[in-house]
Amino acid sequence: MTGEISGSLNLIGYGLSAIGGAIGVGLVFAAYINGVARQPEAQRVLQPIAFLGLALTEALAILGLVFAFVL
Amino acid sequence: MIALALPAANEEGFVAPTLDEMHLPEILPWGAEYGEGFGKQMLLILLSVALISWFFIAAARKRQLVPGRLQFLGEFSYNLVRNSIGRDIIGEKDFRPFVPLLFSLFFFILLNNLWGSIPLAQLPTTSHVGTAYALAAIVYFTWIILGIKKHGIKYFKYATVPSGVPVAILPLVVLIEIISTFLVRPITHSLRLFATMLSGHLIIMLAASGTEFLLLEAEGLLKPLGALTLVGGVGMFLFEVLIQCLQAYVFTLLTAIYIQGSVAAADH
Amino acid sequence: MNEAVILAAAEGANPLIPNIWEILVTLLGFAVLMFIVVKFVVPMFEKTYAERTEAIEGGLAKAEAAQAEASAALDEYKQQLIDARTEANRIREEARAEGAQILADLKAKAAAESARIMEQSQVTIEAERQAAVVSLRAEVGTLATELASKIVGESLADDARSARVVDRFLDELETSQNAGAVQ
Numbered sequence: 001m002t003g004e005i006s007g008s009l010n011l012i013g014y015g016l017s018a019i020g021g022a023i024g025v026g027l028v029f030a031a032y033i034n035g036v037a038r039q040p041e042a043q044r045v046l047q048p049i050a051f052l053g054l055a056l057t058e059a060l061a062i063l064g065l066v067f068a069f070v071l
Numbered sequence: 072m073i074a075l076a077l078p079a080a081n082e083e084g085f086v087a088p089t090l091d092e093m094h095l096p097e098i099l100p101w102g103a104e105y106g107e108g109f110g111k112q113m114l115l116i117l118l119s120v121a122l123i124s125w126f127f128i129a130a131a132r133k134r135q136l137v138p139g140r141l142q143f144l145g146e147f148s149y150n151l152v153r154n155s156i157g158r159d160i161i162g163e164k165d166f167r168p169f170v171p172l173l174f175s176l177f178f179f180i181l182l183n184n185l186w187g188s189i190p191l192a193q194l195p196t197t198s199h200v201g202t203a204y205a206l207a208a209i210v211y212f213t214w215i216i217l218g219i220k221k222h223g224i225k226y227f228k229y230a231t232v233p234s235g236v237p238v239a240i241l242p243l244v245v246l247i248e249i250i251s252t253f254l255v256r257p258i259t260h261s262l263r264l265f266a267t268m269l270s271g272h273l274i275i276m277l278a279a280s281g282t283e284f285l286l287l288e289a290e291g292l293l294k295p296l297g298a299l300t301l302v303g304g305v306g307m308f309l310f311e312v313l314i315q316c317l318q319a320y321v322f323t324l325l326t327a328i329y330i331q332g333s334v335a336a337a338d339h
Numbered sequence: 340m341n342e343a344v345i346l347a348a349a350e351g352a353n354p355l356i357p358n359i360w361e362i363l364v365t366l367l368g369f370a371v372l373m374f375i376v377v378k379f380v381v382p383m384f385e386k387t388y389a390e391r392t393e394a395i396e397g398g399l400a401k402a403e404a405a406q407a408e409a410s411a412a413l414d415e416y417k418q419q420l421i422d423a424r425t426e427a428n429r430i431r432e433e434a435r436a437e438g439a440q441i442l443a444d445l446k447a448k449a450a451a452e453s454a455r456i457m458e459q460s461q462v463t464i465e466a467e468r469q470a471a472v473v474s475l476r477a478e479v480g481t482l483a484t485e486l487a488s489k490i491v492g493e494s495l496a497d498d499a500r501s502a503r504v505v506d507r508f509l510d511e512l513e514t515s516q517n518a519g520a521v522q
Contacts, residue, residue, distance in 0.1 A: 044159050048328045055325055056251065059259040065266055066258070069355050113364040120368040124375040131383035136391055149384045171377045179372055200354055201361030209369065262355075269354060 021061025184315035207261030218333030278304030
């Protein structure tokens with residue numbers, strides 16, 4: 001086992017940048033679950049908002065992925 | 072990804088799976104001069120179309136008032152898309168025309184994701200970015216054309232100029248809205264699907280090849296570690312099945328949300 | 340590190356660059372699926388739903404109609420029962436009133452009759468008493484005088500005699516009366 005570790009720093013950078021998106025998605029869904037738990041009848045209203053929030057937040061992580069590949 | 076594409080220099084050491092292994096040799100060399108030929112991925116796509124069509128036609132054909140097992144399964148699946156995605160998101164009033172699109176999208180993506188977990192197929196076709204781009208493009212053009220059809224050229228104003236924003240920062244907000252709506256949406260829509268499938272598949276490949284290496288080729292104390300990667304690999308496999316279903320759901324749900332956004336653009 | 344190998348591998352496998360044929364096959368496959376779904380699957384499912392809804396709602400409507408009919412009939416029966424009860428009450432009331440009327444009439448009639456009879460009998464009694472008084476007044480004087488003369492003519496000490504005298508007097512009286520009656 002004398003192999004050397006080799007690779008691109010891009011992916012480490014991407015791993016770091018994904019933390020932001022992960023926290024964001026966690027917050028979005030925490031708020032969503034809270035809202036639904038308090039007011040189950042609001043689920044229909046909250047669901048699109050939560051998933052739009054998810055899409056927007058995750059966009060950052062996905063853009064990070066793109067740049068990790070492109071740069 | 073370069074790391075993944077890089078075979079270790081040492082011939083005896085562990086060779087990690089590379090992205091090239093996602094692109095298996097083509098079955099037929101059609102159009103090979105423009106890229107790759109007709110490969111496993113395309114075969115699986117066509118197979119999925121045939122399977123989905125066969126299943127739902129078989130399930131829907133009998134049309135019994137009290138459904139049998141197959142019909143019940145078909146109706147349950149249809150209901151899931153029709154009611155909990157279509158009707159709940161787009162609204163009771165105008166969800167009907169979009170049910171076929173959502174339904175086709177959901178089951179197309181679901182089966183194409185699940186190919187990754189089905190033995191012998193073992194390749195989520197959506198982990199090839201072309202498929203994800205194509206699906207996202209269909210959705211992208213659908214909701215833009217829908218918005219223009221519904222609201223005329225004013226649709227772009229509805230979509231990008233939010234109400235109740237101070238004039239001072241309005242240009243900035245509009246710029247952000249344009250980018251996030253018309254640029255980021257399709258990119259994230261396609262890449263979310265593609266990236267989750269690719270990474271999930273890579274993880275399983277890594278776990279499988281790592282297990283194989285550790286159990287068969289490693290020496291001494293490293294051998295038992297193979298059991299660990301095996302258990303982890305099975306866990307990741309099950310997790311991947313969940314992710315595959317979830318991503319199909321998320322993709323369809325976001326489609327419904329985007330469609331709802333352009334159908335009811337004037338509301339917000 | 341072989342730089343060329345890395346670059347070649349990176350270029351050959353950059354996962355973000357799509358394969359045109361994959362896009363085309365996906366579009367084609369999706370179009371076919373979409374066509375089948377639009378043409379067959381969704382209409383069939385929707386038709387099944389429509390039929391089921393029809394069946395269930397039709398059944399519900401029928402049940403509702405039956406319910407309404409039953410409750411209407413019940414109302415009618417209740418109404419009839421109430422009508423009948425009022426009718427019976429009315430009749431009973433009438434009968435009672437009529438009976439009271441008849442009773443009162445009869446009582447009045449009976450009272451009148453008894454009063455009339457009593458009146459009549461009193462008048463008769465009075466008339467007879469008058470006649471008796473008149474006839475007595477005419478006879479008592481003579482009888483008293485005759486009796487007194489006989490009693491005085493005989494000895495009063497002899498009881499037997501006096502009794503005889505009285506008897507004789509009475510016999511005479513009777514015979515004279517009989518003679519008078521015969522006359």
